[in-house]
Amino acid sequence: MKETLIFDLSREGRRGTRLGSPDVPVTPAGQIIPERYLRSKPADLPELPESEVVRHFVRLSNLNYHVDKNMYPLGSCTMKYNPKINDYTSGLDGFTAIHPLQPQKTAQGSLKLMYELSEMLCEIAGMAAVTLQPAAGAHGELTGILLIKKYHEPLGEKRDKLLVVDSAHGTNPASAAIANYEIVSVNSNAEGRTDIEDLKVKLTPDVAALMLTNPNTLGLFEKEILTIEKLVHENGSLLYMDGANMNALMGITRPGDMGFDIVHYNLHKTFSAPHGGGGPGSGPVGVCEKLVPFLPVPVIEKTEENGRTCYTMNMNKPESIGRMMNFYGNFGVLVRAYTYIRMLGADGARRVSENAIVNANYLLSRLLKKFDLPYPKPVMHEFCLSGDRQKKQHNVRTLDIAKRLLDYGFHAPTIYFPLIVSEALMVEPTETETRETLDAFADALLKIADEAENNPELVLNAPVKTPVKRLDEALASRKLNVCCPGC
Numbered sequence: 443m444k445e446t447l448i449f450d451l452s453r454e455g456r457r458g459t460r461l462g463s464p465d466v467p468v469t470p471a472g473q474i475i476p477e478r479y480l481r482s483k484p485a486d487l488p489e490l491p492e493s494e495v496v497r498h499f500v501r502l503s504n505l506n507y508h509v510d511k512n513m514y515p516l517g518s519c520t521m522k523y524n525p526k527i528n529d530y531t532s533g534l535d536g537f538t539a540i541h542p543l544q545p546q547k548t549a550q551g552s553l554k555l556m557y558e559l560s561e562m563l564c565e566i567a568g569m570a571a572v573t574l575q576p577a578a579g580a581h582g583e584l585t586g587i588l589l590i591k592k593y594h595e596p597l598g599e600k601r602d603k604l605l606v607v608d609s610a611h612g613t614n615p616a617s618a619a620i621a622n623y624e625i626v627s628v629n630s631n632a633e634g635r636t637d638i639e640d641l642k643v644k645l646t647p648d649v650a651a652l653m654l655t656n657p658n659t660l661g662l663f664e665k666e667i668l669t670i671e672k673l674v675h676e677n678g679s680l681l682y683m684d685g686a687n688m689n690a691l692m693g694i695t696r697p698g699d700m701g702f703d704i705v706h707y708n709l710h711k712t713f714s715a716p717h718g719g720g721g722p723g724s725g726p727v728g729v730c731e732k733l734v735p736f737l738p739v740p741v742i743e744k745t746e747e748n749g750r751t752c753y754t755m756n757m758n759k760p761e762s763i764g765r766m767m768n769f770y771g772n773f774g775v776l777v778r779a780y781t782y783i784r785m786l787g788a789d790g791a792r793r794v795s796e797n798a799i800v801n802a803n804y805l806l807s808r809l810l811k812k813f814d815l816p817y818p819k820p821v822m823h824e825f826c827l828s829g830d831r832q833k834k835q836h837n838v839r840t841l842d843i844a845k846r847l848l849d850y851g852f853h854a855p856t857i858y859f860p861l862i863v864s865e866a867l868m869v870e871p872t873e874t875e876t877r878e879t880l881d882a883f884a885d886a887l888l889k890i891a892d893e894a895e896n897n898p899e900l901v902l903n904a905p906v907k908t909p910v911k912r913l914d915e916a917l918a919s920r921k922l923n924v925c926c927p928g929c
């Protein structure tokens with residue numbers, strides 16, 4: 443199962459396809475490029491025939507784990523299967539062969555797509571307007587927080603605190619800190635939801651906003667959301683929703699109807715753009731009416747010109763917070779999300795969320811035989827188990843269980859997050875998994891729980907079937923060696 447580095451497969455003089463001699467005069471590089479930029483010796487590139495290059499990368503892709511191979515149960519990440527038609531449409535020449543600086547008149551199709559995608563996202567979340575610019579969920583958070591700042595500025599009040607619930611994703615306090623806010627943590631209650639009494643204490647006049655994830659990272663719906671909304675608004679603060687968990691809500695309920703002022707969407711989660719390999723992502727932000735003037739520029743608008751519909755980019759928004767990205771965001775992701783929503787239609791979008799919820803609750807009901815659930819069910823689209831029992835009784839940690847899952851051919855769930863669950867094992871199956879796949883995953887986890895009881899060494903020494911075993915997870919980022927051997 444080991445794959446050799448491509449540099450070690452190299453043999454001097456081996457070549458792929460070679461082109462014939464050019465039929466135009468050849469100019470030596472030295473006559474075009476200044477001497478100081480030229481290499482003194484040839485680049486140290488591996489030398490292989492095309493066939494060996496292809497086989498090397500196909501073998502690597504087989505060693506890799508990806509959502510086209512099997513279920514990817516990472517909680518919070520919504521690793522659903524990404525329909526191939528999204529790649530087809532985003533690869534169409536009309537979308538890939540345009541330049542971001544070409545005249546708007548010649549890019550009407552792309553502008554129309556962005557305009558309509560914004561409209562659809564507005565409808566899904568019940569917001570007044572959407573910007574498609576932010577490049578990720580975290581970037582959407584930062585955009586939202588800058589909007590909050592811009593809203594409070596002219597009111598002349600000193601509001602330098604942001605409230606974040608303790609079950610929140612780490613990006614929430616990180617984004618707040620980047621925007622120069624003081625972060626105040628609000629406790630969760632015994633049910634795993636926002637502790638209203640604690641919220642009341644912390645909602646002081648200097649609070650700019652509350653950031654809330656609904657359903658939260660435990661997969662629990664904030665049942666008291668209308669009470670929370672009232673408290674926050676009565677305090678003159680704004681209500682921000684981390685919408686990364688929108689996969690549980692589509693067509694069922696809307697952040698706008700719950701009174702959220704701002705919400706970000708993760709197109710690469712809920713709306714099926716592939717992710718996990720480092721991007722690109724997209725984190726559009728929706729806002730309520732009073733925040734519309736502050737949205738980033740350019741704003742895509744639909745106008746009528748001589749009886750013809752025309753889409754334009756408006757830079758002239760004096761109250762705007764400015765740009766959050768060069769050009770208009772990660773356009774290819776926008777095409778994928780647009781395709782996904784159009785393919786589903788309104789009923790389909792609702793079915794996505796309903797099936798995501800059913801799948802999560804089914805899987806949970808099977809796993810409860812062996813694992814503890816620290817906060818009461820039912821859950822929405824994901825759940826967070828605790829490996830406390832296995833740790834206390836058998837000295838097997840959640841990390842060991844996650845490693846053992848690799849031997850059974852599954853990607854591990856999210857572990858040790860959210861921070862309020864000890865030995866957390868957080869699972870989000872998504873709607874795209876069949877009952878058979880869910881059962882196979884449940885069987886594997888239950889078997890590992892049995893092993894932890896009866897043969898803990900098996901779990902403690904896992905994985906045994908992967909090409910590499912337990913790696914020092916911090917070392918790779920400290921000792922980078924991405925170049926050729928000997929460099």
Ligand SMILES: *Cc1c(COP(=O)(O)O)cnc(C)c1O
Pocket residue numbers: 518519578579580581611613614655659684686687708723725
């Ligand atoms: C993924 C996620 C984020 C951050 O989104 P990115 O696109 O990874 O920046 C924020 N909050 C929650 C709950 C998430 O699951």
